[in-house]
Amino acid sequence: MQRRYAKFLAGGLLAATAVAAQAAAVELNVSAWKGGAAEPAAMPELIAKFEKENPDIKIKFDYITRNDTTTIMSSRLQGGAAPDVMMVDRPLMRQWAAAGQLMDLSADPTIQKLAPDVKPLAQIGGKYYMVPMEVVGIGLFANETLLKKAGVDHVPTNISEMKAACTKLRAANITPLLLPAKDGWAPAMLALTMGLAPSVKANPSFVSDVVAGKQKFSSNPNFKQAIGALKELADAHCYDPKLNVGIDPWGLGLTEFTAGRVAMMPQGAWSIQKFTVNGKPAVDFVFAPLPSLDGGKAAGLDMLGTAWAINAAARQPAAAKRWLQFWSKEENLGKFLQAEAAFSPFAGGQSAIPASERLYAEARKAGNTVAHPKGDFSAAFIQEMQKSMAAYLLNINQDQGAVLARWDNAPQQQ
Structure with missing residues (x-):
């Protein structure tokens, strides 16, 4: 009887812990022009994997086309309503970094992993404002x-x-x-x-x-x-x-x-x-x-294709950096590269390109x-x-x- 009661208490404690963890999970808002129905680029699969590995973070994903990103996201940045993490490219990085709207990632460990020929493309004036995902x-x-x-x-x-x-x-x-x-x-x-x-x-x-x-x-x-x-x-x-x-x-x-x-x-x-x-x-x-x-x-x-940048006014900066770290791992980025037939931007990174x-x-x-x-x-x-x-x-x-x-x-x- 006591053993059954102990198991009951243990099960209840685990359930309560899971509920508490779910309730305490932060919401990380991510926007991208990959991940839509026409070009999923393994995004749904990778989001699910990230959430499984980071149960304290829940992803709120916004699909916005590249053309709309220029206008919509610029307005949201000015209005203080932009996502924590945004998909960018070099023109967008230049535009938003110049306006002080992107976080300086120079000290982030993901930057150190970039290939020598890619590093100059991810920075302005010696400071890094994005982490490339593909070449x-x-x-x-x-x-x-x-x-x-x-x-x-x-x-x-x-x-x-x-x-x-x-x-x-x-x-x-x-x-x-x-x-x-x-x-x-x-x-x-x-x-x-x-x-x-x-x-x-x-x-x-x-x-x-x-x-x-x-x-x-x-x-x-x-x-x-x-x-x-x-x-x-x-x-x-x-x-x-x-x-x-x-x-x-x-x-x-x-x-x-x-x-x-x-x-x-x-x-x-x-x-x-x-x-x-x-x-x-x-x-x-x-x-x-x-x-x-x-x-x-x-x-x-x-x-240099898509890249991730963090909003300088991100509500969840710590979670945003974990998102960058997740994408810098070969087992994760490789799924995206395979869908894009792209080369890895990281030094020594494996590029999952087709035989063609x-x-x-x-x-x-x-x-x-x-x-x-x-x-x-x-x-x-x-x-x-x-x-x-x-x-x-x-x-x-x-x-x-x-x-x-x-x-x-x-x-x-x-």
Whole structure:
């Protein structure tokens, strides 16, 4: 009887303790543009795992699109009603850190784990305001089945190889290249990478020099050659410039590649999952670095993707830092990286990339990728760069220097 009574008391005590712990749990408000129905990115699974490992913290998750984050979250920060933790990228970090709205994370142990090439991208003026979650490549998707059918034995690595491949593909009645330019994004990324890779190799401070007005795109031979390369590809019948201006890279462009109607297309690695149907690749594709100017090596454009930042006025700062620590662990971040087909931002971190991304991974390991200048250049500059490339495709015979003059005249500083 006494033993039963002791068990009853013990059970009651455990139940009471669990109820008390639940009642004492703090609510950590987290906002992100990943985790929605269209792009879950393993977020629901990771939130559940975090709560299980941290029973004293309950996550209140707010899904807000990237575009809405700029307006909605800026207003909430000004009004003192922003979440404890916010998903950010480099432009948002610059904007909010400059306004004193983000916590200085310089002393946080997660910062020390960042890879050397990622650290500079997470700070302003020597202080760190965000913890990156991923490095995502922008490269060239290539349908290997179509390439082989046309007798092309490897993904082109430079402009000359690209033109030669186009000739074989056209002879086999295969559309060689899709360069969706409705918003100018695809041709802008191709031209930017071809010009930036050799320029940064020759001068690591090239981007900062341009922002400071010490360098100009219009006087840089690499960028002149890069813009001219787009005309070379058009003249080689790789793509139809005017036709591509009517194609949306985020809609019809993805559909055309998924359907196997085009051999190659510039895009981001985040689209790898979109080319998967019922768990299997819709087409036999590989994700490779973008072709280089002749004489160079194929280069990828590494974009620092999403990151976490803590509100300077966070109601639960201790819980917010535990959220950062959770994401810095490989077993947790790996689930997100796998969903995003992204590389780890941490030194020695394991990148859960698919086999289709092997060529890009090899280029990155060999040092043949260059950082996307998003966050260094202003959003207004990026928009003008894209608009200029759409305009260029509408009149591919215009002077390349005039295109680059638009880049020089755009507001480059944040």
